[in-house]
Amino acid sequence: MLTLYFCPGACSTASHIGLEEAGAQYVEKPIMLPKGEQKTDAYLKINPRGKVPALDVDGKILTENTAILAYIAKAFPDKKLMPADPFEAARGISTMAWFSNIVHPSYTHYMRPERFAADAVAQPSVKETGKKTFWTHLQEIDGLLAGQDFIMGKDFSVVDGYALVFYGWGLRAELPMKELANYTAFKDRMLQRPAVKKVLVSEDSVLIK
Numbered sequence: 001m002l003t004l005y006f007c008p009g010a011c012s013t014a015s016h017i018g019l020e021e022a023g024a025q026y027v028e029k030p031i032m033l034p035k036g037e038q039k040t041d042a043y044l045k046i047n048p049r050g051k052v053p054a055l056d057v058d059g060k061i062l063t064e065n066t067a068i069l070a071y072i073a074k075a076f077p078d079k080k081l082m083p084a085d086p087f088e089a090a091r092g093i094s095t096m097a098w099f100s101n102i103v104h105p106s107y108t109h110y111m112r113p114e115r116f117a118a119d120a121v122a123q124p125s126v127k128e129t130g131k132k133t134f135w136t137h138l139q140e141i142d143g144l145l146a147g148q149d150f151i152m153g154k155d156f157s158v159v160d161g162y163a164l165v166f167y168g169w170g171l172r173a174e175l176p177m178k179e180l181a182n183y184t185a186f187k188d189r190m191l192q193r194p195a196v197k198k199v200l201v202s203e204d205s206v207l208i209k
C-alpha cells in the first residue's frame, strides 16, 4: 500500500504527479505547511525532518522527491517513466538532484530569507539574491527544453513533474515566465496530460489559474 504525504503547491507536487502518471493506487494525506502540520508529533514520526513529500510504502518511509520519483519509475516499469538506457536514467537522476540541491534552495532563499540570515537587515538582500538566482535556474531549465518536448528528450519522465513545480513557483514569485518560451510550451504540454491536470486541479495549483 502507498500513502503520499504532501502539501498542495509544495515541491511534493512532483511526487504527486509521479504517482498519478504511474496509475498507482495510493492514499493522499495532505500535510498543510501553512498550518505547521509538518511539525506535529504525528508527522514527525513519519518524517523526523518535518518536510514533504514522504511516501509510505507498505509501512516503510521514503523521503526526497528524487528518491520517491526514482522508486515510482522502477515500481511501475510498464509506464516507462524513466529512460531505459542506464546512462540516460542516471542523467535523469542528475537533473533531479540539481533541482533538489540547487534550484529548490534558491527559491527557499526568496521565500524564507529568515532561515538564512538571523539579522533582519540582511534578509531583503537574501530574498532578492534568491529570486535572481532562481530566475537564472529557470532560464537554464528553459535551455534544457530547447528543441525537445520533455526534460529527458522526446518522452515524458518523472523528471517532468518536478520541472513543472518550478514553473508554478516562478509564477508565484511574479517572474516573467512567458519570456521562457520553451518552458512555457512545456508547461502547456504538461497541462494536456490528464494525470498532471488531475493533480493540479486537486491541489488548486497556480498553474491552472
Ligand SMILES: N[C@@H](CCC(=O)N[C@@H](CS)C(=O)NCC(=O)O)C(=O)O
Residues within 6 Å of the ligand: 010, 011, 012, 033, 038, 050, 051, 052, 053, 063, 064, 065, 066, 100, 104
Ligand atoms: N529536497 C527535498 C525538499 C523537501 C522540502 O524542503 N519540502 C518543503 C516543501 S517544498 C517542506 O516540507 N517545508 C516545510 C518546512 O521547511 O517547514 C525533496 O525534494 O523532497
